[in-house]
Amino acid sequence: MNLQVVYCNHQSAEISVRxxxxxxxxxxxxxxxxxxxxxPRAEWVVLSTCNRVEVYTAQEDPTQLPSHHELAQFFSDFHRVPVAEFFDDLLERTGPDVVRHLFQVAASLDSMVLGEPQxxxxxxxxxxLAQQHSGSGPLTNALFQRALGVAKRVRTETGLAEGRVSIASVAVGDFGRKIFDRFDDKKILVIGAGEMAIEAVRYLKDEGARQIWVCNRTQERAESLAREWGGEVRPFDRLDDWLSQADVIVSTTGADPCLVPVNRFKQARAKAKYKPVFVLDLGVPRDFEPAIRDLDDNVFLYCIDDLEAICEQNRRSRQREVDKALxxxxxxxxxxxxxxxxxxTGPIVKRLRDQWREVVDQEKKRLFQRLPHLEKDxxxxxxxxEQMVNKLLHPPLEALRDEAREGTPHGLLDALRRLFRLQE
Amino acid sequence: MMPHTSILCFLACYVVAFGLELTRFRGKSAVSRLISLGFTGAGLLAHTWYLLNRSHETSLPPLLSSTHDWMQVAAWLLALIYLVLAVLQNEMALGVFVLPVVLVLVASTYGLNHAPNNEIYAMQARRSWGLLHAALLVFGVVAAAGGLLSAVMYLLQHRRLKTRHAQPGGFQMPSLPRLAQANRWAFLLSFVLLTLGYASGLMLAIAAPDDEASVSLMEPVVLISGGVWTLMAGVVGWLLVHRGPVGRQVAWLTIVGLGCLLLTLFGLQLATGNIHSGTRSAAHAAQPEVRR
Incomplete structure (x- = not known):
């Protein structure tokens, strides 16, 4: 029995290679x-995500396993990429290290975002998919089924998956969802078009947000984003109107001087009749003057530093859970x-015991036929x-068990087969 | 004969459940939550058994027999509502807020007189009205406690959101709109129930025949309750006029209004040992033997 994984992941290879x-x-x-x-004799499971490409191989006979180079060649042939372009990024593990690696991957210990559930x-x-395409077999079945069990155990017995670690998810999950019960009836105003705004809007859409207004100095960019999110473009010169109407504001312009000073927002609040507003200021420097958060009880303003501090705190607490998970x-x-x-080792042990039992039975039969007076004893x-057989078998079986703790004892199994003439 | 259950039995269950709920501050634990629910359920079962026993002993519904039993019913109702909500909203740390109130209610009954209210045995004909009066009051009090707790949770959640603090993994509270809604409805419900409760009490007192036990309208408890009711009516009026998003003010107002009400009611209960201690009739004609 042997296990092997050949892989590249976010730690070993650039995204261009992956x-x-x-x-x-x-x-x-x-x-x-x-x-x-x-x-043809090997079992296969291919795990391919945006952060990793891994090919797991398992086979009873270690001599039949493909070599690292052969698998690199397979990648090269299949994807039509020269081996030299990725060979150094391709890692390999064998034996118990494969099991450890897969368990760590499934438990999200090897993920870019520690503890992520996907x-x-x-x-x-x-x-x-490996099962559907007849890639998996008894060894990979045992390996992957256990990996899923380990992932569940880590999730329930440690706090590895607790607390969000991306700015947008903290903003929407930890704060937005506690300020508003639902987002499908809320007006979302997006000012600017930074990458983080895009991520925040994605989370808001996942929460059911439907009415998205994009307000950007460059009209073309606003139109393109509005198309992408199924939103509407709003003219930038009427920003004050949109500020007063929106329930959620996501801003990423990073304008200097700041886009929304206190007095500007104060007027918008009066028009909004002080309804709750969730402001996500993701611009650097900030788009909303910090004093805005003290304007009234229903203004909930979060800047990137507030959210990053929580992400870091969550990352640290997850890190503390890593040892437990390991x-x-x-x-x-x-x-x-x-x-x-x-x-x-089980089949060899069984064959050995059966063979000895057969000898014992034959000898007992012969003995009691020749010396019938022994029948009474x-x-x-x-x-x-029986005790003699057990005592004689004990040392070789004990040695086999000891060897098996370090890996499949192919040498010893072979020796047993030859010494005792065990048939396949 | 029904086997006896002591107060300590369910009090201990609620204490353990509360202790387990406090572990939410350290993080999520499905196992601890499940055990906590188990202890609450066991406590509630023992509590129910205890009330049935009391009812059997006094030959009266628990709401009518004594202040001790009346407060036990209030605690039982709160524990029941908590258990249902905890099963439905498993993520929320409701136990951290509700269980202490249940514990205080149960523990405070230790100091109260167990003896049944003698007048009740005498007012055979109007006992169902008495039951209605006590039931409306107890439901009103439980709704008031719910309103008070949701207001406290609202203020804590609001403070967390304003000060931009992450919530501990296992310590989740409902959203602000949900808490505001629960607060408003609990307050209005408690006002309606308590109004009906007081009204039925007044009717009982006024309509009492001369030869039967009655409560004087000049009794301190009636006068103080009337004052608190007026305060609540003022808050209700304000709530109905201000329908806008003034969640934090509403929370503070309900804390003051309902806090006053609960302190008055329970303070009087604990101080006098019986809500209607001011009058005692000599009419004990129909009183059965009470087993202690």
């Missing part, structure tokens, strides 16, 4: 077919490896033989 090596869902059947035809679904989908991963790796090695004699 893009070239990634497997789109519609090309996976072809990838599995190619792998099967090149290495990876579990991605691992699950990769495994399910301990769980180590426990599960030992458990699974023990089970897999037991599975690998039959049970005592049988018990003695």
């Amino acid at each position: 893009e070239k090596l990634g497997f789109a869902k519609d090309r996976l059947p072809a990838a599995y077919a190619a792998l099967r035809s090149a290495f 990876i579990v679904a991605q691992v699950k989908e990769a495994y399910s 301990t769980i991963v180590d426990q599960e790796v030992d458990k699974l490896m023990g089970e897999l090695y037991h599975r690998a 039959r049970s005592e004699i049988e018990r003695s033989i």
Whole structure:
């Protein structure tokens, strides 16, 4: 039995490399077919996400596993990319390290955003696709099923997934959703078109936001964003009107001097009749004067520093959970490896025991036929033989068990086969 | 005969549940939440059994027998409402707010007289009116407690949002609009129930026959309650006039209004040992033997 993973991820390779090596869902059947035809006896699972491309291989016979170079060649042939362009970014792990790696990936310990929940679904989908395309087998089934169990255990027993760590998600999830119950009836005003505004609007849309107004100095950019989000363009010169009407304001212009001083917003508040307003000032320097947050009870203003501080706090508390999660991963790796090695040595042990039992039975039969007067002590004699067999088998089996803790003891298994002439 | 359950039994369950709820400050734990719900459920079961026992002993509904039982019913109702809400809104840290009130109510009954209210045995004919009066008051008080707690939660949530603090992982509170809505409705509901409760009490007092126990309208409890009711009516009037988004003022007003009401009601209960302690009739004709 042997396990191997050849992979590149956000730590080892640039996105330009990962893009070239990634497997789109519609090309996976072809990838599995190619792998099967090149290495027909192996089991395969391909995990391809925006942050990683990993090919897991498992096989009972270690001599049949593809080499690192052969798999690099497969990537090259399949994606038509020269090996030299990515070979140094392609990493390899074997044996228990594969199990540890997959468990860490599934538990989101290897993710760009520690504890992010999407990876579990991605691992699950990769495994399910491998099953559909007959890529997986008994070893990969055991490996991936356990990986999903480990991910669940880490999620429930540690605080690794607690607290949001991106600015937009903290803004919308931790604050926005507590200021407003729902967003489908709210007017969202987006001033400027920074990357973070785009992310914030994406979260707001996920929360049901429908009415999005884009207000930008450059009309073309505003129109393009409005099209992208299904929103409406609002003229920049009437910003005061939109400020008074909006329930949520996301601003990223970073204008200097600041776009909305206190007095300007004060007038907008009076027109808005002091209804609650959630202002996300993501501009650097700030677009809204900080004193605005004290204008009245219903103004909730958050700037990038406020949100970044919470993200950092959440990241730190997640980091504290990493050790707990790693301990769980180590426990599960030992458990699974023990089970897999037991599975690998089990058939040999069984054959050895069966063969000895056969010899014992033959000898007992012969003995009681030749010396029938021993019949009265039959049970005592049988018990003695039984104990003798167990004592004689104990040292080799104990040695096998010890060796199996470090990996499949191929040498010892082979020696046992030859010494005792065990048939396949 | 029904087996006995002591107050300590369910009080201990609620204490454990409250302790587990406090662990929310340290982070999310589905296991601890489940155990907390289990203890609340067990406490509620024991509490129900206790009230049934009391009712069986006094041959009266718990609402009518004594101030001790009346407050136990109030605590029971709050615990029941909390359990239902906690099951439906598992993420919310409602127990941190509701369970202390339940604990205070249950613990305070230790100092109260268990003996049934003797007048009740005498007013056979009007007992159902008495029951209605007590029930309206207890529901009104529970609604008032709900309003008070939602107002406190509103102010805490508002403060957190204004000061831009992250909420601890396991310590989630409802959104401001939801809390404001709960606050407003609880306040209005408690006002209506308490108004009807006071009105039925007044009718009972006025319509009492000469030979039966009655409550004097000049009794301190009636006068003080009347004063608090007037304060509540003022707040209700203000609420109805100001329909705009004035959540924080509403929260403070309800805290003052409902706080006064609850302090008055429970203060009087605890101080006098019985809400209607000012009058005692000699008419104990129909009183059965009470087992203690």
